[in-house]
Amino acid sequence: MAGSMGRRPGSKTVTSFEDRVACYDAMVDGKEADECWPWLGTANRHGYGRFFDGAKYRSAAAFGYEAKIGPIPEGHEINHTCASSGCQNPSHWFTDTHAVNMAELRDRNQRNKSAGHTDAHGWVQS
Numbered sequence: 001m002a003g004s005m006g007r008r009p010g011s012k013t014v015t016s017f018e019d020r021v022a023c024y025d026a027m028v029d030g031k032e033a034d035e036c037w038p039w040l041g042t043a044n045r046h047g048y049g050r051f052f053d054g055a056k057y058r059s060a061a062a063f064g065y066e067a068k069i070g071p072i073p074e075g076h077e078i079n080h081t082c083a084s085s086g087c088q089n090p091s092h093w094f095t096d097t098h099a100v101n102m103a104e105l106r107d108r109n110q111r112n113k114s115a116g117h118t119d120a121h122g123w124v125q126s
């Protein structure tokens with residue numbers, strides 16, 4: 001049901017990490033372990049989930065990674081082994097340095113160009 005998240009009756013400002021994880025979990029459409037788990041919350045225009053962590057909006061996958069797996073290594077960001085930019089299945093995540101991530105996206109972009117659409121970030125190389 002849309003609009004029900006984050007407005008629990010009588011709730012005050014969500015402050016604890018556990019509360020935020022509960023909010024995060026409620027916005028993940030958890031499926032079988034080998035399936036993609038769609039993000040039900042807001043997303044940016046490229047399909048990447050956005051999650052308000054109590055202080056600021058950030059990548060839903062980044063928050064989920066820290067909640068489910070652990071701290072993201074310095075200089076790394078969340079990448080997906082699947083093609084779904086909004087996927088929240090922890091087994092579909094891996095961390096990579098930004099440089100590698102960008103290179104992969106460029107590769108994907110090149111492959112997608114012939115199909116007439118951009119990569120998950122919406123970047124088009126000319």
Ligand SMILES: [Zn+2]
Pocket residue numbers: 035036037080082083084087088089092
């Ligand atoms: Zn996935």
